[in-house]
Amino acid sequence: MSVASLERLLERRFSGAAVHGAVDAPPRGWRTGIASVDLALGSAGLPQGRLSELFGERSSGKTTLAYAVLAACTRSGEIGAYVDPEAGLFAPAAAAAGIDLARLIVVRPTQIDALRRAVDALVRSGACSVVVLDGWSVNALQTPHYARLAAQAQRHGTTLIVLSHGTSQALASFASLRIHLLGTTALWQPGCDGSDRLSGYRIAFTIAKSKIGTPGKGATFDVQFPEVAGSWPATAASIDAAAAAFDGEEEAEARRVSSA
């Protein structure tokens, strides 16, 4: 039965205009900038005002996808929030992923009650366009909490993203979008000295549920390290060279000022 026929049926049944309000416009969303993800999600991207779940095992690519959305949010001038009870957010990696950290509120609660209050405050304020819940946040929230958060997110247009292992039935029920991150595959590259070098990793995903687009689509995308032969946290030689250059400049300037 089409919507129009249902509307006619209701009007006939209740003798008048029984259906009020316009049909909801398609929700706006955040495009991640990752071609394969955006293609799978459709034109809207990650929906605004909805609860989305990114789930998968450890090292499956959840954080990469969340960083992409936060980067889109902060680069467009909006404010994002990251609820990080395990203190896993690493600022250099987040900055390298394009997040403007000056526009990201990081909340690190250690108690369950504090976490619930913090999440509620962030979502209900409407001040943060994207709120990401990470770590054990998913275990601290139960069905009524998800119901309230989903309603508040819809009311204020906040994109609420929960990173989980996919074990919460309540979260799965209230999520408008569920993306299953299937895992990462390391991309090794032989180095000039015979040893292996990690050039990046490949993330596979599939859309497990979508109330906006079509579920079931999946694809992969590659994440590449900034330097193919690079190391983490940083190339020692480059840091030493930068320090030496800085020291040299200081001394030269001191000599110039003294002689002047």
Added chain:
Amino acid sequence: MSAAHECPSPRIAALCISEFLIQVCLQVHPALAGRPLAVADGVSRREIIACNRLARGVRSGMTPKQARAACPGLVVIARDEQREREATVELLEALERCSPVVEAARCGLYFFDIRGLAHEETRAVGAAVAVAEALGLSASAAVADDKFSAACAAWTGGGCSVVPPGGSAAFLAPLPVSLLPLAPGDGERFDLLGVRVLGQIAALPAGPLAARFGERARSYSALARGEDREPLRPRRAQTIHEERFAFESPVDRLEPLFFALRGCLAGIADRLAGAGHACDQLDVVLVMDATNSLHKTPAVVETRVRLAEPTASSAVMFDLTRIALESREGIGAVEAIIVRGAPCGDPLPQLGLFDGAAGSRQAALAAALARLQAALPPHDVVTLQPRLERSRLPERMQERIPISSPRQFARAGVRSKRVSRARIECPVTAAHPPPVWAPALRLLDPPQPMRAPEDDAARAGPFRLSESWWEQPVERDYYQMTDRTGSLVLAFVDLREGGWYVHGVFD
């Protein structure tokens, strides 16, 4: 008539009251004259902020206990801000009888304009000193072409001094560099460079100085040459809007308190709007029930509420004030409530056509931050910044910066375009998505022990880090590798003890 006659060159007088806080306290406690004395302020009066010359060995920032240990016989008294305000107002009103333009730069330093009194300058500053002495304050005064020179002359000269027109540079030349308003560390840098007097700074070319001190160099150089361009900022009478509500009987619940608070704030908002003003800070004073002897409650409980932006909206004021009061535990029985709002100097922001349209986002952010700060300790509500120059250890490569005000996000919005390190363009506006992505590393702090990998396991490294030999030596070999569960991790082997640890997960 020439322009010079129409507008005489500026002549600024400075009135300097040394040890202003001590002198004010001595007015209240005259019996303490002649004894070593220090004034304490800060949280629970735990910090010394001023002392007289008899208090040898005492410095600002000490605790009272440290100060007494340094100077036996020292008398430490609490700062009397009310009396300071009264003394300042009395002095300013007296000075305004001498000059129409009077500026209170800070406690104990006042400027006033005396241009046009070419032959009467000495008498003018003498009159100012006499005014201060009539109020019981010992002062010195000086006249010069600019504020900095006048203040230096008043500090160093004593009594009444006059720096002749055009003679500021020559006067300042032999004075020490420490008179400049130096940024932290700049005094030591000048000392290392052998620059010790202002004349040396004035003689330095602008280029090398700017290369060394950045934007501050221009200010230092201008001040040292006697070219302080900062104009006088005359004080204006400020109306503090105050509303009071007294309960018929003491209330110990928040609902009636908020009911009264809403009415008070509505009154203040109306008065602000009527005067075309806005307010960015509110002071709420709860007058507690004095008859309740069971609980030792203070007579008044004061709460200061900082608003996100200047506003005359009572709803915004009420939201933040309510959160601030809700976050206080066990307020007790309240007899009366007093709310004060002072107009801020910033212009009133452009109001929206409809309620809630103007500044609603900023107000919402302020409310969210206020709620977060009520629920969590300050160091758990932060922004993070990478600090790659600080260390090569991942756990030290970032810094937590507590969020002090929602306004920092407004400022951050201006700077956000400068973030050029990011390799990702905004997907909303980007025509083509970028082909390269940076890895997302989740840090594990502290690192988690792991089993040593098999010898033939694929891994990249080692990347050796050796640091902090002077405190906690760290020697690690880092590897990017796949652990036994298939996770891609950043792991290291501690070379000092031989154990393997996971320090991060690429997720």
